[in-house]
Amino acid sequence: MLVLGIVLWLSSMVTQSCTSAIGPETLSDGELARHYNSRYSIFDEPYGIDFKYHNYEQMSRFLRATSLRFHNLTALYSIGKSFQGRNLWVMVVSSSPYEHMIGKPDVKYVANIHGNEAVGRELMLHLIHLLVTKYGSDPYITWLLDNTRIHILPSMNPDGFEVSKEGFCEGSQGRYNARGFDLNRNFPDYFKQNNKKTQLETEAVKEWVSKIQFVISGSLHGGALVASYPFDNTPNSLIKVFQSYSSTPSISPDDDVFRHLSLTYAQNHGSMYRGEACSPSQPGFKDGITNGAEWYPLTGGMQDFNYVWNGCMEITFELSCCKYPPAQDLPHYWEENRVSLIKFLAEAHRGVHGFVIDENGNAVERASVKVKGRDISFLTTKYGEFWRILLPGVYRLEVYASGYTPREVEFMVVEEHPTLLNVTLHGTKKWTQSDVWGHTTTERRHTAMSSPHLDHPVQEPVDTDSIVFPNS
Numbered sequence: 136m137l138v139l140g141i142v143l144w145l146s147s148m149v150t151q152s153c154t155s156a157i158g159p160e161t162l163s164d165g166e167l168a169r170h171y172n173s174r175y176s177i178f179d180e181p182y183g184i185d186f187k188y189h190n191y192e193q194m195s196r197f198l199r200a201t202s203l204r205f206h207n208l209t210a211l212y213s214i215g216k217s218f219q220g221r222n223l224w225v226m227v228v229s230s231s232p233y234e235h236m237i238g239k240p241d242v243k244y245v246a247n248i249h250g251n252e253a254v255g256r257e258l259m260l261h262l263i264h265l266l267v268t269k270y271g272s273d274p275y276i277t278w279l280l281d282n283t284r285i286h287i288l289p290s291m292n293p294d295g296f297e298v299s300k301e302g303f304c305e306g307s308q309g310r311y312n313a314r315g316f317d318l319n320r321n322f323p324d325y326f327k328q329n330n331k332k333t334q335l336e337t338e339a340v341k342e343w344v345s346k347i348q349f350v351i352s353g354s355l356h357g358g359a360l361v362a363s364y365p366f367d368n369t370p371n372s373l374i375k376v377f378q379s380y381s382s383t384p385s386i387s388p389d390d391d392v393f394r395h396l397s398l399t400y401a402q403n404h405g406s407m408y409r410g411e412a413c414s415p416s417q418p419g420f421k422d423g424i425t426n427g428a429e430w431y432p433l434t435g436g437m438q439d440f441n442y443v444w445n446g447c448m449e450i451t452f453e454l455s456c457c458k459y460p461p462a463q464d465l466p467h468y469w470e471e472n473r474v475s476l477i478k479f480l481a482e483a484h485r486g487v488h489g490f491v492i493d494e495n496g497n498a499v500e501r502a503s504v505k506v507k508g509r510d511i512s513f514l515t516t517k518y519g520e521f522w523r524i525l526l527p528g529v530y531r532l533e534v535y536a537s538g539y540t541p542r543e544v545e546f547m548v549v550e551e552h553p554t555l556l557n558v559t560l561h562g563t564k565k566w567t568q569s570d571v572w573g574h575t576t577t578e579r580r581h582t583a584m585s586s587p588h589l590d591h592p593v594q595e596p597v598d599t600d601s602i603v604f605p606n607s
């Protein structure tokens with residue numbers, strides 16, 4: 136009976152839906168009037184995306200037009216506003232845009248964190264256009280949107296973009312937000328205390344990723360051509376950073392997976408895999424990938440934050456040697472990145488996923504899940520879901536939740552299909568609030584990250600921003 140109950144519960148889980156916590160963008164009065172005016176329709180206008188740079192108004196118009204025309208495939212929402220009041224738009228593209236699909240992963244791209252690194256921002260608009268226009272005709276894209284919910288934030292720094300200059304390949308005009316802060320140095324840091332004053336844009340992203348359990352993420356930059364993976368920071372960057380570009384790698388417990396994900400992008404890219412240096416003064420990268428800290432360490436980066444705090448596998452993609460190349464080069468960049476952008480997101484379906492449930496088949500929310508030997512823990516969703524990207528092999532999953540006996544389950548991952556693993560926890564009265572599971576999320580993550588090579592004390596902050604780096 137119990138087995139049958141679980142099966143029925145799981146089958147109901149995959150068919151039921153929940154309302155997204157973040158609602159769709161509402162139309163302005165003018166748009167509503169035009170939309171419902173019988174003599175005018177948004178569908179009278181041709182739908183497309185030019186190879187040119189779109190300022191904030193133009194980008195917003197394209198996103199709104201897309202959400203109107205493809206309302207069954209897209210949902211537009213704002214996670215907050217920039218310092219100057221511009222919306223931080225996120226476009227969801229999925230066959231279930233307004234609902235989290237239970238058992239199916241949420242994934243994301245974040246572009247234009249540095250306002251003058253413009254290629255990723257435009258590629259995100261082209262990616263949205265590709266996904267919505269190919270759904271139903273391209274089998275791979277149809278499968279991806281049927282099984283994945285893709286969230287795209289084309290510009291995390293719209294204020295910086297507005298003051299950036301097309302054709303400026305280097306320099307920092309527009310890199311920072313309107314208050315002069317580098318947003319990719321503005322996140323909490325595992326290795327060092329980050330004393331930078333937190334910014335609106337950073338807070339918006341932190342709240343966003345705390346609400347949605349993203350499985351995989353790409354952070355898009357410019358000024359180099361490489362896929363750079365965690366860790367970005369290291370306990371000893373003060374010593375190493377002044378020596379040369381070639382610092383000591385800061386290896387994460389998921390190094391094999393990060394290398395695989397980075398290679399997936401680089402090898403499907405038109406030229407990244409060659410690893411050629413952008414200029415004689417810059418390094419080349421074997422196979423087009425690098426450990427972040429080995430390139431140069433930084434404090435407060437977004438990708439380490441995603442990984443350590445949220446268990447989300449984020450990689451930084453440097454897409455172009457020139458930060459803000461002429462618009463005429465955009466077709467070249469789109470062609471180089473088109474396949475990589477799609478294949479990378481599909482990697483969310485590699486490894487293990489499943490549900491943590493109790494003896495009655497009810498979801499166990501906020502259970503702490505960890506793959507043994509990979510000391511980054513992450514939490515189940517309100518539906519008891521979890522995901523972990525893993526390469527083929529045999530692993531043990533450790534599951535803990537307040538009020539339940541901890542469990543350890545062995546499982547196997549094969550190349551061809553993701554492993555579905557459902558874990559039943561049995562209640563116990565032995566655990567109390569003062570036990571380890573009563574810790575806050577952050578405390579628990581840091582408690583979990585206790586393998587010897589990660590067990591460093593937080594050092595005094597190092598102001599790596601005072602050193603001029605050309606990239607990222």
Ligand SMILES: [Zn+2]
Pocket residue numbers: 248249252319355356357606607
């Ligand atoms: Zn950057």
